[in-house]
Amino acid sequence: MSRWGIDLGGTKIEGVILDDAMQPVVRERLATEQVGGYGHILTQIQRLVDRMSEKSGLPMPERIGIGSPGRTEGADGIVKNSNTVCLNGMPLGRDLEERLGMEVMIENDANCFVLAESTLGAGRDEMSTPGMTAFGIILGTGVGGGIVFDGRLVRGAHGIAGEWGHNPLSGEREPCYCGRNGCVETVISGPALERYYTAVSGRKATLTEIAASSGRDQAARQTIDRLVSSFGRALAAVINILDPDMVIVGGGVGNIRQLYTVEAREAIASNVFNRSFDIPLLPPMLGDSAGVFGAALLAGPPRNSRVG
Ligand SMILES: [Zn+2]
Numbered sequence: 001m002s003r004w005g006i007d008l009g010g011t012k013i014e015g016v017i018l019d020d021a022m023q024p025v026v027r028e029r030l031a032t033e034q035v036g037g038y039g040h041i042l043t044q045i046q047r048l049v050d051r052m053s054e055k056s057g058l059p060m061p062e063r064i065g066i067g068s069p070g071r072t073e074g075a076d077g078i079v080k081n082s083n084t085v086c087l088n089g090m091p092l093g094r095d096l097e098e099r100l101g102m103e104v105m106i107e108n109d110a111n112c113f114v115l116a117e118s119t120l121g122a123g124r125d126e127m128s129t130p131g132m133t134a135f136g137i138i139l140g141t142g143v144g145g146g147i148v149f150d151g152r153l154v155r156g157a158h159g160i161a162g163e164w165g166h167n168p169l170s171g172e173r174e175p176c177y178c179g180r181n182g183c184v185e186t187v188i189s190g191p192a193l194e195r196y197y198t199a200v201s202g203r204k205a206t207l208t209e210i211a212a213s214s215g216r217d218q219a220a221r222q223t224i225d226r227l228v229s230s231f232g233r234a235l236a237a238v239i240n241i242l243d244p245d246m247v248i249v250g251g252g253v254g255n256i257r258q259l260y261t262v263e264a265r266e267a268i269a270s271n272v273f274n275r276s277f278d279i280p281l282l283p284p285m286l287g288d289s290a291g292v293f294g295a296a297l298l299a300g301p302p303r304n305s306r307v308g
Contacts, residue, residue, distance in 0.1 A: 002058060005065040005296025006045060007112065010034070010084055013041075015048045016292045017056050022120055026056040027292075038086045046099050063103040065298025067112035067291045068092065071159055077106045081178070083141070105298040110136065110144030110162065111153055112294025113284070117248045118148040120293055121285035126246060127151065135162065135244040139231075140251030143185040147242065153298075164238045165189075169230060184234040188227055190253050197223040211256045224258050231259060232267025240273050250284040 002025070003018045009032075017026045030048050032041055045066075053060055070082025077093015096104045107115075114136025118127045123134045131150055138144040143165030147154040154161045165185040172182030174192075186192050190207045197203070197210050201219035214220040235247065249259065258264060260281060269277035284290060 001301075002056075002061065003065070003296040003299045004049075004052065004061045004063075005067065005112075005292055005294070005299060006048060007067040007109070007291035007295050008032075008041070008045075008069065008084065008087075009291075010069070013044055013048055014292045015052045016289075016296050017052055017058065018293065018296045022293075024293075025058075026052050028052055028055065034084060034086055038090050041084070041086065042095060042099055045096065049100055060100075061102060061299065063105065063299045064100065065112075065295040066092075066096065066104055066106045067109050067295035067298075068106050069109055071108045071163075072106045073159060077104065107153065107155075107294070107298055108144065108146075109291050110138045111146035111155075112292075112298070113138055113250050113290045114146035114148050114162070114248060114294070115153050115297050116286055116290040116294035117250065117282075117284050118246075119151065119297055121290060122248050122282040123148075123246050126280075132246075133242060133244040134246050134248060135238060135242055136248045136250065137164075137235075137254065138251040139188065139249060139253040140190055143183075143189050145238070147244075164234060167234065167237055169234055172230075184230070187230045188234065188253065193223055193227055193253070196226060207253060207256065211258060214258070224256070227253070227256065228258055228261075228264045229267050232264065232269075233271050235268050236271030239268070239277070239279075244279065246280050246282055248282045248284060250290065254283070 006015045012029050012031050014029045016024050019025050028051050030044050032044050069084055070079050072079050076091035079087040079090055079092050082088050093104050093106050117123055117136055118134040134148045136146050145162040145164045147162045166178050166183045168182050169184050169187055172187050174186040175181050176183040176186045193207050197219055200222055210220045210223050214224045
């Protein structure tokens with residue numbers, strides 16, 4: 001069967017149809033404008049689905065997967081904590097099912113990322129062994145995560161499984177948008193690290209620039225040390241609970257090479273309740289495609305369990 005998926009981004013939506021061999025047969029994009037509001041986004045999604053059907057010559061599917069920023073709650077798929085703010089509080093799942101006339105499976109972008117990377121990308125070889133667990137991270141503007149066990153997404157009772165970005169990091173106090181203080185996201189997200197650098201140096205720089213100058217700029221060095229040590233502590237907390245077989249690290253901050261050094265592994269190992277830390281930290285392989293491929297994988301055969 002073909003699998004249809006749509007990834008909702010801040011400025012565009014993208015759709016893909018994967019065939020039985022998980023190869024894309026159609027891939028389409030449409031621009032969206034936040035000022036157009038919720039109704040505009042629904043209309044653009046419908047236009048995209050129509051176009052995918054036209055281009056592929058395939059009839060409308062019974063089910064479609066949607067990757068959405070933020071998270072969705074309840075049977076109506078009400079969006080929360082999305083940076084596409086016009087989606088917040090809206091019953092996106094129910095409204096799309098009505099508009100499109102098909103079953104809609106919605107997951108956040110981190111869950112789509114880990115589903116795609118563990119099935120088709122970085123983890124595909126190891127994850128083909130039964131019973132393997134992957135923890136996928138998006139480390140960028142925000143800090144998200146998701147869990148795949150035995151080829152299936154683990155959603156949890158409230159859809160928050162894997163949300164390590166809002167675990168508290170000891171010793172940290174900065175307020176987070178979620179209403180708590182000292183969340184992992186307030187320390188190791190890209191904007192948090194850039195703010196830290198500015199506070200220390202009085203200068204503005206992007207995280208990429210900071211990472212590149214850490215050999216000669218003391219404030220940059222301090223910022224990257226903070227990233228590495230905090231990442232180690234935060235990830236160790238997840239590893240002690242989940243004990244995954246691999247960690248797949250995505251997002252802009254995930255490209256910082258200092259996260260893959262011996263020192264960075266030591267920062268994790270020294271906080272893990274085990275004598276060694278020997279699992280792979282894998283860079284993603286699918287690039288920008290992970291979100292939309294993951295959305296399409298959601299539209300696989302239906303399953304009636306919390307492990308989806
Ligand atoms: Zn938080």
